[in-house]
Amino acid sequence: MTDQPVRIRMTYAKAGNLRFIGHLDLQRLFERALRRTNLPLRYTQGFNPHLRINLASALPLGFIGEAEQMDFWLDQEVPLDVVSNRLRASLPTEIVLKELQVIDNQRPSLQASLLSSEFEVRLPEYCDQRTLEEKFASLLAQETLSVQRRKKTVDLKKLILQLQLVKEEQVSLLKVAMKSTPSENGRPDELLELLGLDPADCVITRKKLNYLEE
Amino acid sequence: MQTINVNQLEKILYHIEKPGRYVGGEHNQVLKDWGAIRTHVCLVFPDIYDIGQPNLGLAILYDILNTQPDILAERAFAPWHDLESELRQHDIPLFSLESKHPLAEFDIIGLSLPYESLYTNTLNVLDLAGIPLLSSNRGDTHPLIIAGGQACFNPEPMADFIDAFVIGEGEEVILEVVHAFEQLRQSGADRKALLLELSRISGVYVPSLYDVCYAQDKTIFSITPNNSLVPAFVTKRIVPRLPPHPTRLIVPNVETVHDRLSIEIMRGCTRGCRFCHAGIVNRPVRERTVDEILQIMEEGLTSTGYEEVGLLSLSSSDHTRILELTRSVYEKFHDRRVFVSLPSLRIASFSVNLMGELRDLRPGGGFTLAPEAASPHMQAIINKPLDKTVFEETVRTVFEHGWLSLKLYYMIGLPGETMEDVQAILDAGKRVLDIGRQVRGNRVRVHLSVGNFIPKPHTPFQWYPLNPTEELQAKLDLLKEGVRRTGLKLSYNIPETTLLEAWLSRGDRRLGQVIHRAWQLGAKFDAWGENENMPLWRQAFSEIGLDPDFYAYRERDLDETLPWDHIHTGVSKAFLKRDLEWSKQGRTRQDCREQCYACGILDAFGKVRPVSPLAYWGCP
Numbered sequence: 001m002t003d004q005p006v007r008i009r010m011t012y013a014k015a016g017n018l019r020f021i022g023h024l025d026l027q028r029l030f031e032r033a034l035r036r037t038n039l040p041l042r043y044t045q046g047f048n049p050h051l052r053i054n055l056a057s058a059l060p061l062g063f064i065g066e067a068e069q070m071d072f073w074l075d076q077e078v079p080l081d082v083v084s085n086r087l088r089a090s091l092p093t094e095i096v097l098k099e100l101q102v103i104d105n106q107r108p109s110l111q112a113s114l115l116s117s118e119f120e121v122r123l124p125e126y127c128d129q130r131t132l133e134e135k136f137a138s139l140l141a142q143e144t145l146s147v148q149r150r151k152k153t154v155d156l157k158k159l160i161l162q163l164q165l166v167k168e169e170q171v172s173l174l175k176v177a178m179k180s181t182p183s184e185n186g187r188p189d190e191l192l193e194l195l196g197l198d199p200a201d202c203v204i205t206r207k208k209l210n211y212l213e214e
Numbered sequence: 215m216q217t218i219n220v221n222q223l224e225k226i227l228y229h230i231e232k233p234g235r236y237v238g239g240e241h242n243q244v245l246k247d248w249g250a251i252r253t254h255v256c257l258v259f260p261d262i263y264d265i266g267q268p269n270l271g272l273a274i275l276y277d278i279l280n281t282q283p284d285i286l287a288e289r290a291f292a293p294w295h296d297l298e299s300e301l302r303q304h305d306i307p308l309f310s311l312e313s314k315h316p317l318a319e320f321d322i323i324g325l326s327l328p329y330e331s332l333y334t335n336t337l338n339v340l341d342l343a344g345i346p347l348l349s350s351n352r353g354d355t356h357p358l359i360i361a362g363g364q365a366c367f368n369p370e371p372m373a374d375f376i377d378a379f380v381i382g383e384g385e386e387v388i389l390e391v392v393h394a395f396e397q398l399r400q401s402g403a404d405r406k407a408l409l410l411e412l413s414r415i416s417g418v419y420v421p422s423l424y425d426v427c428y429a430q431d432k433t434i435f436s437i438t439p440n441n442s443l444v445p446a447f448v449t450k451r452i453v454p455r456l457p458p459h460p461t462r463l464i465v466p467n468v469e470t471v472h473d474r475l476s477i478e479i480m481r482g483c484t485r486g487c488r489f490c491h492a493g494i495v496n497r498p499v500r501e502r503t504v505d506e507i508l509q510i511m512e513e514g515l516t517s518t519g520y521e522e523v524g525l526l527s528l529s530s531s532d533h534t535r536i537l538e539l540t541r542s543v544y545e546k547f548h549d550r551r552v553f554v555s556l557p558s559l560r561i562a563s564f565s566v567n568l569m570g571e572l573r574d575l576r577p578g579g580g581f582t583l584a585p586e587a588a589s590p591h592m593q594a595i596i597n598k599p600l601d602k603t604v605f606e607e608t609v610r611t612v613f614e615h616g617w618l619s620l621k622l623y624y625m626i627g628l629p630g631e632t633m634e635d636v637q638a639i640l641d642a643g644k645r646v647l648d649i650g651r652q653v654r655g656n657r658v659r660v661h662l663s664v665g666n667f668i669p670k671p672h673t674p675f676q677w678y679p680l681n682p683t684e685e686l687q688a689k690l691d692l693l694k695e696g697v698r699r700t701g702l703k704l705s706y707n708i709p710e711t712t713l714l715e716a717w718l719s720r721g722d723r724r725l726g727q728v729i730h731r732a733w734q735l736g737a738k739f740d741a742w743g744e745n746e747n748m749p750l751w752r753q754a755f756s757e758i759g760l761d762p763d764f765y766a767y768r769e770r771d772l773d774e775t776l777p778w779d780h781i782h783t784g785v786s787k788a789f790l791k792r793d794l795e796w797s798k799q800g801r802t803r804q805d806c807r808e809q810c811y812a813c814g815i816l817d818a819f820g821k822v823r824p825v826s827p828l829a830y831w832g833c834p
Binding site (some may be wrong): 016017018019020021022023024028029031032033034035036038043048049063064090092093094199200201 | 234241469
């Protein structure tokens with residue numbers, strides 16, 4: 001075992017049935033999938049060692065993720081195409097491996113450097129584009145957009161970085177970028193609820209994660 | 215064939231608790247091309263996914279069926295209340311996890327019935343699938359409904375709802391049933407002809423082909439076939455040696471009750487505890503070799519990625535090569551970062567040392583022992599003798615090995631039990647706590663887990679009444695009072711909840727109406743609630759006009775025809791009566807590897823006993 005572990009960043013898509021698997025379950029799924037690869041995985045030190053993995057951000061249940069990210073560590077260098085082949089063989093079909101790259105150990109964790117998420121929401125067909133535009137305009141005209149999360153009130157407006165309503169091929173799409181930091185985390189489903197839309201009627205996809213530039 | 219509307223389902227799942235239970239897609243799931251396969255079987259465990267999916271029996275049958283190129287097997291479980299109400303509201307039939315086909319589209323539904331509290335759920339599942347509940351109301355277009363599992367050794371309470379029961383071990387007979395089904399379907403036979411043919415397969419019981427007559431005192435007068443081609447009794451099936459163990463096990467995406475690689479190292483038990491249903495119905499003992507177990511573990515870990523392995527049997531320390539097994543497991547897997555649990559150990563220092571052999575592969579948590587009874591009087595009655603010195607030495611070894619927490623299983627309500635016997639449980643607990651504190655100081659935790667004895671069919675105690683609720687309550691009160699200010703933790707079952715299992719486990723065919731009515735009144739998930747379904751069950755009994763006490767509190771006459779007398783486990787009724795007599799005399803038996811007590815197993819299955827020493831049978 002070398003002292004310097006090899007840090008690998010994996011970009012993946014999560015779709016289909018696996019949309020309905022929550023964050024903790026997904027972590028366990030990755031741990032087992034990694035164990036099946038028989039790669040020289042890095043475990044934490046200590047009395048109760050566990051596999052060292054680090055997911056960028058929890059994807060809410062029901063959301064599709066197109067470019068989710070996770071770091072894991074190996075005890076020694078392994079050619080990335082070998083890692084890639086083994087991972088593809090061991091991941092469930094609805095987790096699609098998109099990219100692997102070796103990352104400098106000194107760089108901050110995914111969680112610590114994550115700034116924002118870009119979402120695309122496919123709005124229900126029964127929504128008329130003009131009405132939607134009006135609704136969004138009046139919503140954004142409000143000074144604050146308060147939503148209840150358990151016992152605290154959050155102003156959603158402060159979490160919206162960019163918002164755009166477009167129509168592509170007869171479908172109304174809401175493109176929204178929201179803050180994704182540990183203290184300020186925006187959820188597009190809350191925005192939909194403010195508009196009186198049931199998120200279950202929409203298809204919500206996280207397209208991209210944006211990190212602090214180094 | 216139509217699947218359900220998946221888009222509609224996904225919208226519903228968005229607002230459902232733990233939706234991952236309902237979508238399948240796990241690693242190692244088998245998804246075959248529906249249209250290219252002749253016979254479609256849905257294996258149904260009528261409890262929620264979290265409980266049903268880890269069931270090893272289900273995994274074994276799934277593996278056997280899917281290994282066949284012309285058969286596909288998928289899975290379904292009972293939906294939790296939230297999804298059930300959505301399914302009913304949107305008129306979506308219950309569906310399989312793999313291909314999302316409605317259950318009614320399958321050719322065969324194979325129900326797993328390991329315990330009685332699933333009976334109402336079974337009806338609920340059939341209803342959600344849009345399949346007629348009563349076997350007599352099903353026609354040629356409906357799936358064949360078969361059931362198996364430990365509760366089916368008394369199939370009678372579910373006789374109205376199940377077309378055919380598989381009694382005993384399913385590994386061989388499941389394919390015989392499916393192949394017979396396929397052959398008869400091709401020949402254009404109707405349902406009646408199919409059931410008649412199935413009844414001729416060894417180990418298959420078709421209840422509609424038997425008539426039950428009742429005597430004036432409401433006991434059973436006779437159970438006889440209503441067709442001359444049907445056997446008068448059905449003997450359970452066994453596999454002479456344990457078949458290859460499945461290793462490509464489904465890895466659940468959501469957390470389940472036993473989220474680990476389960477390996478059956480041995481089947482059956484030679485100890486002969488008189489209360490124990492599993493000990494009788496799973497005879498004879500058959501072991502897997504150490505090499506085979508190690509190979510299963512290797513392949514299973516590689517294919518699942520699990521971080522924990524459970525080496526399972528009814529009494530693991532009785533495996534003839536258990537020491538060699540634990541040592542080899544450590545040697546081979548100590549650098550693989552797996553935990554290995556070895557539950558069901560006999561009370562002896564040897565058992566504790568076995569766990570010691572696993573060293574850092576032991577999962578965290580406490581140690582568990584099951585003395586079941588604390589006084590020599592009670593231990594002799596149930597044939598689980600335990601020398602006081604051996605017990606204390608074992609307990610001491612547990613603490614010396616580093617465990618800080620010890621859980622002890624006991625039973626109350628056993629035949630012949632006195633308040634002194636119950637007091638002995640408290641005394642034992644206090645003694646254990648003293649020993650623990652001597653060895654490890656005040657951090658030690660001792661937990662008494664006390665269950666209520668329920669007389670089970672096919673056991674030497676099958677004739678006994680259930681201990682009345684008031685008596686159980688008095689015994690519990692003694693325990694609750696006794697643990698105060700001792701530091702002992704006590705957990706127990708509310709006596710009233712014991713009744714349901716007591717009624718159903720020794721019930722007869724008439725209970726079918728009660729089950730049906732209780733379900734109509736809203737009873738389901740009977741193992742879950744404390745006892746909120748009990749008023750529904752009582753109402754059902756009263757509406758149907760049956761007396762629940764007849765089933766729970768009546769001492770059966772030794773000459774009475776019992777509802778399960780036509781179902782043979784291989785252990786003779788004469789042996790059970792003799793063992794009951796011995797119990798009353800306080801006589802114990804040794805492990806039957808030491809001496810054969812002629813229980814009948816060798817008469818029933820001696821012919822299929824392998825001569826090879828590799829396929830070890832516990833019988834001498």
